[in-house]
Amino acid sequence: DTAVSQTPKYLVTQMGNDKSIKCEQNLGHDTMYWYKQDSKKFLKIMFSYNNKELIINETVPNRFSPKSPDKAHLNLHINSLELGDSAVYFCASSQFPATDTQYFGPGTRLTVL
């Protein structure tokens, strides 16, 4: 059984488009995260939610908007996509914020043309 799943796995789109990435975890965790991994494999946190409440909001353009409809889901919507948004986006979850083991999804490779 997949613990943390993301859809889609690959996303290729044109500049200026709006796209969403979905994440679901079946681990019963209270905390979920979005990370961005760039072409140099550097992994950086973008957002974190605990019990559907936003607790970390890093310096991310406001074109990125996370939404957590319930504890098991955390979606990421991106408006007006830019070339620099091309990266692999990972969703993760843990029981407690950051102090606990984080379980990562398989990633969504976003390519903006």
Next chain:
Amino acid sequence: TQLLEQSPQFLSIQEGENLTVYCNSSSVFSSLQWYRQEPGEGPVLLVTVVTGGEVKKLKRLTFQFGDARKDSSLHITAAQTGDTGLYLCAGLITGGGNKLTFGTGTQLKVEL
């Protein structure tokens, strides 16, 4: 921004060799984690070290947390091809939302 520098950035060795990966920072961390990431997958936690000077062993992997909790090392004995992957350290600073800061990564390739 707390920066975690890993060295080396790339490492290509033969099976059976030993290697050490370093993770250094000027910041003090509450704990430090090591992850391994394989192509097309998300990082998977290997270990968490919490106490300064702590040493943890996971089969052929030995992890050490620096006395001042600013640095860490990962030593692999008799590397195997299955050890190939991207190794990431991540430091935790508590407070302000508790977030992990990831290192710059070490890409390890072990060949026959």
